[in-house]
Amino acid sequence: xxxxxxxxxxxxxxxxxxxxxxxxxxxxxxxxxxxxxxxxxxxxxxxxxxxxxxxxxxxxxxxxxxxxxxxxxxxxxxxxxxxxxxxxxxxxxxxxxxxxxxxxxxxxxxxxxxxxxxxxxxxxxxxxxxxxxxxxxxxxxxxxxxxxxxxxxxxxxxxxxxxxxxxxxxxxxxxxxxxxxxxxxxxxxxxxxxxxxxxxxxxxxxxxxxxxxxxxxxxxxxxxxxxxxxxxxxxxxxxxxxxxxxxxxxxxxxxxxxxxxxxxxxxxxxxxxxxxxxxxxxxxxxxxxxxxxxxxxxxxxxxxxxxxxxxxxxxxxxxxxxxxxxxxxxxxxxxxxxxxxxxxxxxxxxxxxxxxxxxxxxxxxxxxxxxxxxxxxxxxxxxxxxxxxxxxxxxxxxxxxxxxxxxxxxxxxxxxxxxxxxxxxxxxxxxxxxxxxxxxxxxxxxx
Numbered sequence: 298x299x300x301x302x303x304x305x306x307x308x309x310x311x312x313x314x315x316x317x318x319x320x321x322x323x324x325x326x327x328x329x330x331x332x333x334x335x336x337x338x339x340x341x342x343x344x345x346x347x348x349x350x351x352x353x354x355x356x357x358x359x360x361x362x363x364x365x366x367x368x369x370x371x372x373x374x375x376x377x378x379x380x381x382x383x384x385x386x387x388x389x390x391x392x393x394x395x396x397x398x399x400x401x402x403x404x405x406x407x408x409x410x411x412x413x414x415x416x417x418x419x420x421x422x423x424x425x426x427x428x429x430x431x432x433x434x435x436x437x438x439x440x441x442x443x444x445x446x447x448x449x450x451x452x453x454x455x456x457x458x459x460x461x462x463x464x465x466x467x468x469x470x471x472x473x474x475x476x477x478x479x480x481x482x483x484x485x486x487x488x489x490x491x492x493x494x495x496x497x498x499x500x501x502x503x504x505x506x507x508x509x510x511x512x513x514x515x516x517x518x519x520x521x522x523x524x525x526x527x528x529x530x531x532x533x534x535x536x537x538x539x540x541x542x543x544x545x546x547x548x549x550x551x552x553x554x555x556x557x558x559x560x561x562x563x564x565x566x567x568x569x570x571x572x573x574x575x576x577x578x579x580x581x582x583x584x585x586x587x588x589x590x591x592x593x594x595x596x597x598x599x600x601x602x603x604x605x606x607x608x609x610x611x612x613x614x615x616x617x618x619x620x621x622x623x624x625x626x627x628x629x630x631x632x633x634x635x636x637x638x639x640x641x642x643x644x645x646x647x648x649x650x651x652x653x654x655x656x657x658x659x660x661x662x663x664x665x666x667x668x669x670x671x672x673x674x675x676x677x678x679x680x681x682x683x684x685x686x687x688x689x690x691x692x693x694x695x696x697x698x699x700x701x702x703x704x705x706x707x708x709x710x711x712x713x714x715x716x717x718x719x720x721x722x723x724x725x726x727x728x729x730x731x732x733x734x735x736x737x738x739x740x741x742x743x744x
Contacts, residue, residue, distance in 0.1 A: 304465050304536050311549055312468035313618075317529045318554040319475065320615030321403055322522040324608055325583045327558040328565040330518050332576040335506030336498040340562065342512055346519035347555050350732060353724035354525050354687045355547040357694040360706040362534030363543065368625040369528030372535070376698055385689045386626075389528025392682040393622040396527065398649035399674040400619065404612035405444030405654070409434065410584065411609050414601035424574070424589040431584045436658045445650050449643055452616050456624060456639045464617055471610045478607040479557065482564040485600070492567030498576060499566040509736075513680070516736050521679045523554055524615075526686025528622040535625075543707050544717055557611075583608070620646070649674075688733045695726030 304310045331339045365372035370386030377383075413419050422430075435441055455463045486492060520526055534543075565583075568590040569576050575586075591600040620642055627638035656663060656670035665673040694703060703722060708715040 304461065304538070306465075306469075307541075308469060309461075309465040310537060310541055310546065311553075312472045313465055314530070314533055314546065314550050315553045316468040316472050316614030317524045317533060317618030318522060318550055318615075319472070319557045320522075320611045321400065321407075321608065322518070322615070323554065323557040324561045324611050325403065327518060327522065328561050329582045330514055331499065331562055332566070332569075332582060334511045334514050335503060336566070336576065337500055337502035338504065338506035339511055339515055340499065340559070341502045342507060342515040343519055343558070344555065346516050347523065347551050349724060350516065350687070350729050351519050351523045351525065352547050352551050353721050353729050354520075354691055355523060355530055355551065356543055356707060356721050357690050357725050357729075358525065358530035359534040359537070359543040359547060360694060360698075360703050361690070362531040363537045363541070364702055364706050365531075366535050368535070368629045369531045369622055370626055371629055372531055373693070376702070377693075380697075382689075382693055382697070385686060385693065386528060386531075388682055388686045388689070389526060389531065390623055390626060392678045392686060393527045393529065393619045394645070394649065395674045395678040395682070396521075397616060397619045397646045399653045399671045400612070401445050401448055401616060401646060401650040402441060402654045402657075402671065404448045404609070404616060405441055405446075406435065406584065407605055407608040407612055408444045408448055409440065410588070411602065411605035414598060414605050417598045419588045419601045420592060420597050422588070422592065424585060427585045427588050428581065431581070436661075438655060438658045441654045441658075442651060445654055446647065448612070448616070449647055449650070451613065452620055453639060453643050455613075455617055456620055457636050459635060464621065467617065468614060471614055475557075475607060475610050475614075478603055478610075479560045479564070482600075482604065482607070483560055485594070486564045486567045486571075489567055489571035489594075491571045495566035495568065495570030495576070496563065498570065499562045513736050516684060516733070517680045520683040520687055522558060523551060524618065526683035526690065527619065528686075529618045532622050532625045533618070540709065542709065542713060544715060544721060684733050684737065688730055691725050691729040691733070695722070695730070 304313060327343075331343075361372050361376065362369075365375040367375055368386070369389045370383050373380075373383040373386055410419070419427075455467050457463065458466075487496075524530055534541075537543075537546075565587065566576055569582070569586055572590050572593055574589065576582075587604065588601060591597045591604065594600055620639070623642050623645075624635065624638045627633050627641060628635060631638075633641075652660070653671045653674060661669055663670065668676060700722070703725075704718060705711070707718050707721065
């Protein structure tokens with residue numbers, strides 16, 4: 298890369314990689330996907346997707362990133378010169394840009410709600426009032442954009458400081474804070490009256506609820522949550538040191554990321570059931586249902602503030618990672634300075650997120666395949682581009698890259714005795730591509 302750097306510490310490697318994975322996908326999207334897709338049934342399929350697809354595909358991305366020490370496009374050029382495999386890198390960049398287009402809008406919502414919680418504007422209201430206020434807020438044009446731009450500016454400050462002083466330093470501070478807040482909420486939620494019913498809904502699978510649609514949503518969620526197919530893990534692993542144990546890192550990231558998703562479910566579903574609310578609330582779960590739950594607790598302003606601080610922290614670690622994919626590409630491909638590359642990406646995403654936010658408000662009549670631009674960015678990235686990227690990466694590592702390169706990277710040039718290598722490589726070569734293809738075919742009604 299134009300400025301080839303490495304993460305400074307082992308903690309930095311884990312914190313930044315987990316930070317890229319842990320985000321609104323775990324705390325906002327996972328609970329509502331689980332709520333709408335059978336609770337425990339969705340959780341079980343999701344965990345299977347993480348084990349059989351998530352960890353192997355993550356290892357595949359780590360192999361590409363660390364071996365090439367480059368951005369997500371140039372990595373494939375280095376590993377297979379003269380081929381067209383580098384188009385996978387462009388898929389990752391496109392996915393990360395589309396995700397940022399709507400993700401920053403939701404991140405702006407979290408800032409609005411954090412501000413309202415701090416100023417005690419969320420107390421003493423009914424669920425109907427919360428819903429009316431949320432709808433009025435997201436369908437208005439100016440306020441959501443103001444918070445989106447503030448969130449963009451925070452990203453700019455961190456990213457312009459570079460990999461070690463910006464991204465790594467932020468992750469080392471914010472990730473431990475995120476886990477502390479999560480655990481505090483778990484204890485509080487489990488002490489609510491009637492919480493066991495919510496826990497049962499979330500942890501006991503009803504196998505009759507497992508349908509092809511539930512499976513494809515679980516796979517899409519696993520890819521989205523673990524940051525697979527976005528180019529993030531290829532970009533971040535290019536900053537790994539030669540001593541980084543790739544399989545151990547992938548497993549640690551998957552465990553911590555899945556733990557956050559499960560802890561979020563343990564926080565949200567007992568609270569929802571305790572207050573007699575609907576777990577199938579969809580995206581409203583966080584912005585309507587939970588403020589209503591906090592209102593029924595003592596010191597409700599404190600719980601609201603803590604929760605929306607948690608969401609804001611999770612959103613920030615993810616948006617920074619998503620930006621780094623394109624920034625690393627511009628630094629390397631066009632030989633730009635980091636500050637210039639960061640400014641260009643800020644402008645691009647400012648335009649996309651503006652259109653995305655307005656598509657919920659005054660531009661809601663504009664549709665792509667029957668979806669608003671906001672929903673189209675979500676669907677096209679999470680349900681199509683990420684699994685396609687994961688599929689192509691698995692095929693590339695399993696069938697086209699020399700196997701000894703994969704062995705070299707996963708065993709740290711044979712310094713580690715790695716008994717899991719054969720199993721991981723088998724999953725990358727055979728299991729992941731077959732399962733992704735089958736899930737696609739069934740999800741789109743072809744089989």
